[in-house]
Amino acid sequence: MTEPLALSLTKICRSFGPVQVLHDVDITLAAGEVHALIGENGAGKSTTMKIMSGYLAPTSGVVALNDAPVSFVNSQDAEAQGVVLIHQEFNLAEQLSVEQNIFLGHEKKRGFLLDKAAMQAEARALLARLNCQVDPSARVSDIANADKQMVEIAKALSRNARVLIMDEPTAVLTEREAEVLFDQVDRLKAEGVAILFTSHKLDEVKRISDQITILRDGHVVSQGPTSDYNEDQMAEAMVGRDVSSLYPERTVPVGSEAALEVKGLSVAGFAHDISFTLKKGEILGISGLIGSGRTETMEGLVGLRSTTGEVRLNGKVVHLKSPQQAQAAGVCYLTEDRKSRGLLLTKGMRENLTLQCLPDFTNVLIDQKSEDAALTKAIEDFDIRAPSRDVAVGNLSGGNQQKLLIAKVMLADPDIVIIDEPTRGIDIGTKQQIYEFIHALSGQGKSIIVISSEMQEVIGLADRVLVMRMGRIAGEVSGDDLTEDKIVRLAMGLDAHKEEAA
């Protein structure tokens, strides 16, 4: 290994136009140490990481490598000096192979030709070092998310990264996949790599980091060894207020009639023989590993995929063959993928808000006044914080995008709302607000299905949880049984027989 490298930021400030987003940030990443950078969306985490890795220059302050001040010309320059940023959204060419991706832009050559054998061998060695089983010649579009993350890391290592910066590496991973990643983080740490990562999952931060820096509104509000913090203290420092009661208490009892009955619903290749009942005003959680068919089942239910089986709304059999029909029947689905399926990122908030029920705003022509009124109400009801009403939605923070997405779907006034991953990639303060919205909707008598990969979320939010495994419902937990342990066992297919006997 080459010599270890430490990266430090001293008195870093950064402004975008008149807006200062970082104020005198000091962070030191030591070799062989894992540093967690946490804070709410918009606290300045991304900007900090981009300055560390050469994507942005600081307005003032010093970036130093092993105490020698550096100024990266661009991200390639930073990479050449051993500092690599791994983006939250994978930066991989999906149609190329794993090996081609790892060496993209710095291919090994023999004369004019590519030295495929050498690249294959090195790719294999790198992946082996990460304990990753994936075949170097597999196409990236065919491999799992966790493996893609490993390929990103392998790519960084092939560039001899000694400072590795990871933007929410576990956001798209299941808990089990995240475990694999953490093992590799530990291994890299032992090899002397300096690592910085961000995450909204505080249990994860507690587990794998050595140092913590907490940002709020561009200021470092707290910094120190991870052992000095518990999760509540981290959350409080991030938000600046007490967040111990993240999940609201149920105030209105669940109704007794069934709003939705599903019998033997199947989505070819994804879900088999799914049956369940949703009561009026109930919040039903759906848990399970990613790939267990949760999303596909619900997409089938609202007509986004073709299905077989019987669906009853308020006791009447319905055939929902398209999202339009589902919406007309009062069933709406909120996608987990707000960036590529939920919102038009280049359009403004108004166009996005009313897209789902544009006919309601159209009387030959679109009534822009009532659209504006609807936006004003949505901004107020859902506390959407935007720099201006005309801002392109892609420039909003994840939390505000999610609030807008909820406002958009609620404009259709559905009786049944299916929310897929309501808080993915969202900071804890906004999470709390979204949980309150969901409870308020249930209080209004709407029935809600929440799909989530976060155990705590389904447990805290739902009245009852269905656990899916390999396209089937593995079991249902509620009341005192509603524990992380029970859900995990069902999701992983452990002691299934015992469950049946019970």
Add this chain to the structure above:
Amino acid sequence: MATADTNPKPAMRLDLKVMGPILALVVLVVIGALMNGNFLSAGNITNVLSRSAFIGIIAVGMTFVITAGGLDLSVGSMAAFIAGLMILVMNGLLPVMGVGWPLVFVGMLTAIVAGTAAGFINGFLITNMRIEAFIVTLGTMGIYRSLVTWLADGGTLSLDFGMRAIIRPIYFDGILGISWPIIVFALVAILGEVVMRRGAFGRHAAAVGSNDQVARYSSVNVNRVRMMTYVGLGVLVGVATIMYVPRLGSASSSTGVLWELEAIAAVIIGGTMLKGGFGRVWGTVIGVLILSLIGNILNLTDGVSPYLNGAVQGVIIILAVILQRDKKAEG
């Protein structure tokens, strides 16, 4: 309020994305006026506008197709085929119906029905059969071109002389000195602008072109929106053909050649994004005018050969796109 739907910009700054096409048009008019005294004469202006009406009417429809993320290469040959069909039907029914306006209306109906059907075929292959728009319309482009050549047996399809005299006024007459093609073009453009800016269909087309998955998950009937853009374009090709046939009274394999590219060029010069998601009909109208003014100016002036028309148009198209490009080059 002209810019309310485009991207918000600081109020006082000159926005090239919005103003670019208008400025270019003004510059061309000034150049034209300086080069030749006849340029601003009523006769020349009427001539330029009437000739641009065919492409203009088609380009308005093309704006919707491109905004919704599609493309239609077949419109030029479609126009030639419809013109041929219209002439054949009128000639064929002449012995039965006799020379007169009823026969003209049958001809018009033929053009509209044929345009609707042709648009529907393109739309069906693209939405229901899920074939790339480029490939589908490349195919139908060849088919219609070949069909009109075959119908004309390699030569020219000519409308009966008696009928020609009757339909001539559709191109050459008008109201208050404004010829019918200009009136129809203006009506189509205004209607198109209103639908694009204020109609649910225009908003849906932009949503589909911007991200069809988002549109689908938002309960927008994506296939129907796409289909309607192609059908609408087909109808407008029919309308343009109705204006065109009276001009020469004939159709041949060289009718409407390269109209598709002129229409697409006009749309792009006007600021509609080729990859879809954003379109503006008024921009397209300006794009059409810019393209026909270039030809007109080169014809009227001695300095530059009119044979360079294509070259000048090409430069303008590329310049327009460069000027309107988003300023976010990645470092």
